[in-house]
Amino acid sequence: MIVLVGLPARGKTYISKKLTRYLNWIGVTTKVFNVGQYRRDATRSYNSYEFFRPDNTEAMKIRKACAIAALKDVCDYFTRAQGQVVVFDATNSTTERRELILSFAKDNGYKVFFVESICDDPEIIAENIKQVKLSSPDYANCDKEEAVADFLKRIDCYKLTYVPLDDSKDRNLSYIKIFDVGSRYLVNRVQDHIQSRIVYYLMNIHVTPRSIYLSRHGESELNLLGRIGGDSGLSPRGTKFACALGTYMRGQCISDLKVWTSHMKRTIQTAESLGVQYEQWKALNEIDAGVCEELTYEEIQDNYPEEFALRDQDKYRYRYPKGESYEDLVQRLEPVIMELERQENVLVICHQAVMRCLLAYFLDKSAEELPYLKCPLHTVLKLTPVAYGCKVESVFLNIEAVNTHRDKPVNVDVDRDPEDALRTVPDHS
Amino acid sequence: MTNCPTLIVTVGLPARGKTYISKKLTRYLNWIGVPTKEFNVGQYRRECLKIYKSFEFFRPDNEEGLKIRRQCATAALNDVRQYLSVEGGQVAVFDATNTTRERRGLILKFAEQNGFKVFFVESVCEDADVIAQNIVHVKLGNPDYIHCNTEEAVEDFMKRIKCYESSYQSLDEVLDRDLSYIKIMDVGRRYLVNRVLDHIQSRIVYYLMNIHITPRSIYLCRHGESDLNIKGRIGGDSGLSARGKEFAKSLRKFIQEQNIKDLKVWTSQMKRTIQTAECLGVPYEQWKSLNEIDAGVCEEMMYEEIQEHYPLEFALRDQDKYRYRYPKGESYEDLVQRLEPVIMELERQENVLVICHQAVMRCLLAYFLDKPAEELPYLNCSLHTVLKLTPIAYGCKVESVFLGVDAVNTHRDKPENVNVQRSTEDALQTVPAHF
Numbered sequence: 099m100i101v102l103v104g105l106p107a108r109g110k111t112y113i114s115k116k117l118t119r120y121l122n123w124i125g126v127t128t129k130v131f132n133v134g135q136y137r138r139d140a141t142r143s144y145n146s147y148e149f150f151r152p153d154n155t156e157a158m159k160i161r162k163a164c165a166i167a168a169l170k171d172v173c174d175y176f177t178r179a180q181g182q183v184v185v186f187d188a189t190n191s192t193t194e195r196r197e198l199i200l201s202f203a204k205d206n207g208y209k210v211f212f213v214e215s216i217c218d219d220p221e222i223i224a225e226n227i228k229q230v231k232l233s234s235p236d237y238a239n240c241d242k243e244e245a246v247a248d249f250l251k252r253i254d255c256y257k258l259t260y261v262p263l264d265d266s267k268d269r270n271l272s273y274i275k276i277f278d279v280g281s282r283y284l285v286n287r288v289q290d291h292i293q294s295r296i297v298y299y300l301m302n303i304h305v306t307p308r309s310i311y312l313s314r315h316g317e318s319e320l321n322l323l324g325r326i327g328g329d330s331g332l333s334p335r336g337t338k339f340a341c342a343l344g345t346y347m348r349g350q351c352i353s354d355l356k357v358w359t360s361h362m363k364r365t366i367q368t369a370e371s372l373g374v375q376y377e378q379w380k381a382l383n384e385i386d387a388g389v390c391e392e393l394t395y396e397e398i399q400d401n402y403p404e405e406f407a408l409r410d411q412d413k414y415r416y417r418y419p420k421g422e423s424y425e426d427l428v429q430r431l432e433p434v435i436m437e438l439e440r441q442e443n444v445l446v447i448c449h450q451a452v453m454r455c456l457l458a459y460f461l462d463k464s465a466e467e468l469p470y471l472k473c474p475l476h477t478v479l480k481l482t483p484v485a486y487g488c489k490v491e492s493v494f495l496n497i498e499a500v501n502t503h504r505d506k507p508v509n510v511d512v513d514r515d516p517e518d519a520l521r522t523v524p525d526h527s
Numbered sequence: 528m529t530n531c532p533t534l535i536v537t538v539g540l541p542a543r544g545k546t547y548i549s550k551k552l553t554r555y556l557n558w559i560g561v562p563t564k565e566f567n568v569g570q571y572r573r574e575c576l577k578i579y580k581s582f583e584f585f586r587p588d589n590e591e592g593l594k595i596r597r598q599c600a601t602a603a604l605n606d607v608r609q610y611l612s613v614e615g616g617q618v619a620v621f622d623a624t625n626t627t628r629e630r631r632g633l634i635l636k637f638a639e640q641n642g643f644k645v646f647f648v649e650s651v652c653e654d655a656d657v658i659a660q661n662i663v664h665v666k667l668g669n670p671d672y673i674h675c676n677t678e679e680a681v682e683d684f685m686k687r688i689k690c691y692e693s694s695y696q697s698l699d700e701v702l703d704r705d706l707s708y709i710k711i712m713d714v715g716r717r718y719l720v721n722r723v724l725d726h727i728q729s730r731i732v733y734y735l736m737n738i739h740i741t742p743r744s745i746y747l748c749r750h751g752e753s754d755l756n757i758k759g760r761i762g763g764d765s766g767l768s769a770r771g772k773e774f775a776k777s778l779r780k781f782i783q784e785q786n787i788k789d790l791k792v793w794t795s796q797m798k799r800t801i802q803t804a805e806c807l808g809v810p811y812e813q814w815k816s817l818n819e820i821d822a823g824v825c826e827e828m829m830y831e832e833i834q835e836h837y838p839l840e841f842a843l844r845d846q847d848k849y850r851y852r853y854p855k856g857e858s859y860e861d862l863v864q865r866l867e868p869v870i871m872e873l874e875r876q877e878n879v880l881v882i883c884h885q886a887v888m889r890c891l892l893a894y895f896l897d898k899p900a901e902e903l904p905y906l907n908c909s910l911h912t913v914l915k916l917t918p919i920a921y922g923c924k925v926e927s928v929f930l931g932v933d934a935v936n937t938h939r940d941k942p943e944n945v946n947v948q949r950s951t952e953d954a955l956q957t958v959p960a961h962f
Contacts (some may be wrong), residue, residue: 269717282704283720285736291875298733301723380861391855420826426815430865440726 099203100185103214105255108225110215114187120299123459127181130174133188136164144236147251152259169202191260211293212273216261230485279305308442312453313478316340316366319500324526328389331369337496339476340371344497355442365447381430384449387423393430395523399516406519410510413469424469427455435459459487475499531644532611535620536634538649538886540660541688545650549622549905550921551837555606555734558894562616566607568623569601579671582686604637626695646728647708649698656715665920700760715739726904733949743754743877748913749774750799759961762826770932775806791879801884816865819884830958834951841954845945848904859904863888872895895923910934936960
């Protein structure tokens with residue numbers, strides 16, 4: 099159980115959602131339980147900050163009941179849904195409330211790791227309020243100034259009773275304290291591997307505005323032939339795309355743009371055209387199709403009909419003989435994601451399966467959806483973090499290319515006809 | 528990884544693990560491919576002074592002593608500059624007490640003048656037991672105390688620590704808020720991390736937060752002899768030969784006799800390691816990253832066949848075995864990168880048995896024994912032999928245990944002639960015998 103601690107507008111929900119997204123992507127089933135949401139469901143309409151006054155006994159009762167209801171659902175998630183990690187997102191700003199949670203966790207055999215966010219920079223807090231509080235259901239019927247004034251009073255209510263995690267009193271607890279949006283961290287008693295990974299992740303994320311550009315290499319010779327994998331160069335249209343990409347990126351006027359490619363010819367040739375420095379990552383290489391490398395789908399159906407069907411049955415976990423699965427890809431892309439979190443403006447020139455994995459991370463797509471995400475050639479996806487998620491702009495650079503997207507066919511049975519198997523194969527030469 | 532060289536500066540009273548951390552961190556960074564070197568100021572002092580008399584040298588009112596110590600720090604910093612600016616080093620670890628703000632200020636100025644980033648690593652510990660342990664493990668064997676008996680040495684060292692205590696200024700949350708540092712408290716129970724500037728500092732912090740000093744052993748071995756091993760073929764995914772199965776049984780007996788507390792067993796996802804582990808009758812975890820090096824187009828070939836079909840590739844490999852990548856395959860350099868998470872988790876764990884493969888085992892061994900890239904691909908990792916690695920003092924004790932079941936030799940030494948135009952005979956000179 100990851101338990102957030104902190105005054106309102108300190109980024110707890112931002113951290114909760116981001117951490118949950120990351121853990122799910124690396125294969126650790128995680129869910130957020132936001133107590134504020136339970137409160138909204140229980141009270142129907144929000145009147146004002148008065149609800150949060152520490153002397154409002156009626157409200158205190160409701161708030162405690164909401165926390166307990168959330169804890170009960172946590173229990174269900176661990177036992178019935180086989181969840182591995184829960185993120186308990188609330189202020190949890192008093193020793194009493196944290197004791198309640200620790201007691202609950204002990205009774206149920208859950209490990210607890212606290213994540214406290216401490217920030218006193220008025221500018222950051224104001225920005226938070228603007229970005230995520232004004233659009234909250236709580237303030238649906240207020241004007242901006244009223245909402246801000248009320249929210250600041252709400253924070254004051256919590257300040258009266260806020261007891262941060264204490265170096266001495268809480269020395270036996272496991273926690274990370276994040277100060278001033280990451281300029282400083284205090285880490286206490288990391289117990290195990292997952293807590294260590296969580297700490298590493300939290301220490302690498304930042305909130306500086308930036309954009310991440312994802313694109314595939316330009317159309318390649320093997321793309322034209324409908325063949326998968328391999329290490330071919332760009333086709334004439336692919337080369338045109340590389341130029342267009344250069345023009346587009348220059349138009350974006352980005353200072354300090356980092357460009358990353360894989361070690362394969364087609365991404366390197368694409369980057370070469372940009373005339374800027376780029377870094378090659380072997381981890382960005384396309385999924386290894388093993389025995390199916392450089393085959394057309396027709397040839398795969400011909401030579402390995404059973405494998406072809408098994409792949410359609412579970413495209414995420416299926417591993418090509420002597421090759422990789424999407425699941426393997428995610429594991430090898432994790433350091434790329436970690437470095438993307440550290441960086442600011444980056445253009446990643448990669449491959450279809452790789453791009454699907456990266457996109458799934460940013461857009462919180464499940465393992466079932468991931469292998470079918472649309473990543474057409476010659477289309478740049480511009481991802482910009484906004485509020486709790488990611489804005490996506492899809493820019494087709496107007497150079498025609500083959501379609502390489504094969505949808506999941508209706509019939510995935512190992513005994514299906516070749517016709518059924520090949521129904522969704524895109525056209526090629 | 529970094530454009531700007533990084534200067535890591537340790538901070539802390541004597542016997543707080545600074546040299547332990549310096550050496551370990553240097554070993555890790557070099558293994559992952561970041562050229563790193565440590566500079567131990569105490570070593571400079573020993574070279575300067577020749578003979579250590581007593582703790583009196585370290586008294587804060589010993590003018591002569593202070594002068595010499597300052598000279599040594601300066602000499603060390605000059606060598607740091609040489610390493611980072613001239614010799615192409617990327618990280619230098621400046622290992623000394625650096626306990627005063629004044630000394631740290633000098634270092635910061637030096638770094639600024641030379642364009643180095645500074646990252647402090649402070650070790651704070653008040654646990655008397657831990658400090659006593661440190662003194663026993665690394666100070667008593669130190670050249671300074673070669674002519675003393677244990678009691679005298681301990682007493683003198685405790686007085687030495689006292690000399691530093693009065694002037695010790697720990698990194699301060701307020702006064703030092705603009706510096707980049709990690710404060711390690713009580714051997715890793717707690718960490719304070721301030722202003723991590725870049726990728727390499729982030730990796731250093733992650734590494735330091737995962738290491739521990741709890742006594743334990745790591746057992747490395749290969750899978751039992753496989754069917755392809757017998758035929759002299761590389762790679763592939765074959766099962767165990769009859770002798771390989773014998774080995775697995777012997778391994779089981781060996782493990783039982785070792786009577787290891789809470790042993791974790793790791794294998795790759797290839798048949799031969801899994802079959803070996805199955806015999807142990809205990810739970811084991813499969814890691815894809817422990818799979819053998821991918822020989823690409825040369826998978827399942829004998830060396831004779833590689834020479835026949837790819838003589839140029841075969842020669843290029845002999846010229847630079849560490850960096851050479853099989854066509855459509857991997858290099859040792861690639862292997863190290865994919866094994867890094869395994870090493871990180873090995874650091875977190877306690878007693879572990881890793882059942883892996885020749886190239887993989889060479890990479891892991893090189894990490895533990897601090898072997899450079901040139902030696903790594905030629906480390907001897909024979910079949911049916913378990914290496915028991917136990918951390919002691921600043922390094923690692925290795926016990927090699929051959930489990931008494933014969934197996935083919937799969938070790939091919941670097942031939943004398945690595946020229947692309949060499950004769951077949953020269954190329955195959957060092958190929959081990961096989962069926």
